[in-house]
Amino acid sequence: MNEEIFNKTKQTNKQKYDNGIYLKTQNFKDKSKQTCIKKYGVEYYSQTNISKKRYFNKISNELSNNYILLKFLNKFLSIKHKTCGKNFIIHRESYRTRIKRNHEICTICNPINKHWSVAEHRLFLYIKSIYNNIIIRNTFKIIC
Numbered sequence: 001m002n003e004e005i006f007n008k009t010k011q012t013n014k015q016k017y018d019n020g021i022y023l024k025t026q027n028f029k030d031k032s033k034q035t036c037i038k039k040y041g042v043e044y045y046s047q048t049n050i051s052k053k054r055y056f057n058k059i060s061n062e063l064s065n066n067y068i069l070l071k072f073l074n075k076f077l078s079i080k081h082k083t084c085g086k087n088f089i090i091h092r093e094s095y096r097t098r099i100k101r102n103h104e105i106c107t108i109c110n111p112i113n114k115h116w117s118v119a120e121h122r123l124f125l126y127i128k129s130i131y132n133n134i135i136i137r138n139t140f141k142i143i144c
């Protein structure tokens with residue numbers, strides 16, 4: 001699409017629809033809901049059992065062999081980490097971020113909102129595996 005056509009389309013959409021994007025209009029939203037209710041009996045496709053099952057399979061396939069997806073809890077996922085043997089609950093957004101960044105997903109092995117980096121936490125886990133005493137974290141004191 002050349003720039004002239006693009007700008008003309010944009011102008012037309014702005015004149016026809018308040019914000020310039022039909023998908024954002026109340027008319028579209030209402031029509032979409034009505035169609036979904038007619039077809040599936042719910043307001044949004046994501047509320048259907050088919051959609052939930054597809055999402056469950058997608059997450060299950062995405063997880064490495066170290067994890068088992070147990071169930072959905074609204075916006076959270078319940079997952080078992082085979083390595084530590086514990087079940088944990090993680091928000092879908094945190095899960096997505098950890099998958100994208102290739103970080104440890106387990107919130108027990110890699111707690112959320114702790115004040116250390118992933119690299120520091122990996123170092124901690126390594127030290128813990130070879131050292132059986134108290135390990136002091138988050139200190140700027142010189143240890144000697």
Ligand SMILES: [Zn+2]
Pocket residue numbers: 081083084085086106107108109110
């Ligand atoms: Zn774990």
